[in-house]
Amino acid sequence: MTNQYEIIIIGGSYAGLSAALTLGRSKRKVLIIDGGKPCNAPTPHAHNFLTHDGQNPREIARIGKEQVLAYPTVRFESGTVSEVVKHIDGFAVKTEDGGNFIADKIIVATGIRDLFPSIEGFAECWGISAVHCPYCHGFELSDRPTAILANGEMAMHYAKLVYNLSKDITILTNGRHAFGSADITKLTAKNIHIIDSVIKKINHEHGQITSVEFEGRPTLNVTAMYAGLPMEQHSDIPHQLGCEIDENGLIKVDAGQQTTIDGVFACGDNSSMRSLSVAVQTGMVAGAYINMLLCEEAF
Numbered sequence: 001m002t003n004q005y006e007i008i009i010i011g012g013s014y015a016g017l018s019a020a021l022t023l024g025r026s027k028r029k030v031l032i033i034d035g036g037k038p039c040n041a042p043t044p045h046a047h048n049f050l051t052h053d054g055q056n057p058r059e060i061a062r063i064g065k066e067q068v069l070a071y072p073t074v075r076f077e078s079g080t081v082s083e084v085v086k087h088i089d090g091f092a093v094k095t096e097d098g099g100n101f102i103a104d105k106i107i108v109a110t111g112i113r114d115l116f117p118s119i120e121g122f123a124e125c126w127g128i129s130a131v132h133c134p135y136c137h138g139f140e141l142s143d144r145p146t147a148i149l150a151n152g153e154m155a156m157h158y159a160k161l162v163y164n165l166s167k168d169i170t171i172l173t174n175g176r177h178a179f180g181s182a183d184i185t186k187l188t189a190k191n192i193h194i195i196d197s198v199i200k201k202i203n204h205e206h207g208q209i210t211s212v213e214f215e216g217r218p219t220l221n222v223t224a225m226y227a228g229l230p231m232e233q234h235s236d237i238p239h240q241l242g243c244e245i246d247e248n249g250l251i252k253v254d255a256g257q258q259t260t261i262d263g264v265f266a267c268g269d270n271s272s273m274r275s276l277s278v279a280v281q282t283g284m285v286a287g288a289y290i291n292m293l294l295c296e297e298a299f
Helices: 014-025 057-068 152-162 181-189 237-241 276-298
Strands: 004-010 030-034 074-078 081-087 090-095 100-108 112-114 146-149 169-172 193-195 199-205 208-214 224-227 231-233 264-266
Touching (some): 004 014, 004 090, 014 030, 081 237, 152 169, 181 193
Parallel strands (some): 004 030, 146 224
Antiparallel strands (some): 112 231
16 A cells, blocks of 8 residues: 555544545545554543533544544554654655655644642542543533642633632632732632642542542642643654644644644644634644645645
8 A cells, every 4th residue: 555645644543534534525535543642641531522412522533433444545653753854845754664755745733741749549530530621521510619830821811710619718829829829819708718828649549539638737638630731742742743733732823723834734722722613723723724724835
């Protein structure tokens, strides 16, 4: 089988599959290369995704892959892309297992990687009872004693959103807090407490938080946690290609999901709001825009 494609999509989760679906329906020759490590792997249920609310995210991706590969011009390759080199007439793509491919256009749908704090028990709870998004998880975690692991502006942002879901909220800054007097007045008026002691451990049962232990103060009983974690690009490929990254660590894209590098597009969590529905939408936009460019180039 030839290794030359019109479009190579790096990353085969929701955004990459959505782009491939749009391109496959336009009879474009597409290769999806995926390493099988989605950032939502620990999450048992997907929410706020119309027609799939409450389903297992891996099952949604399985169905999506099955539907996409029904189109004869789309191929799927398991593997990790190690290098992409831009040439005058396209891109050379290499994988860690020695695969070599050529493409006219590239879609980077590689997602992001969360950077966990060094707190015992946190990783085991991530995506289950310690979460990042009130829209994805808030309904299920509502009306519980809730912690917000964040500081300063990020903590205030979470507090405003989470207060609509629970009135029992404690902000954990895991060290000296960074709130001004006006913020403290607002939090106090809502009976939102601040604990700036260092967190020693998160107690849990199979990922369900039961309490938080601190250095030098009593244990806090909570069963839900929102965490404003730092993140980084899951793949080095955008940096290799020279794609511009914004102040939030996301790949800069235009209205057609094209990056600052001609012929390179990005979609999904690596360049937009972190949401299954947004990933699917941005993938479709990238696919449609690339198809339009290819049509114009050939006309």
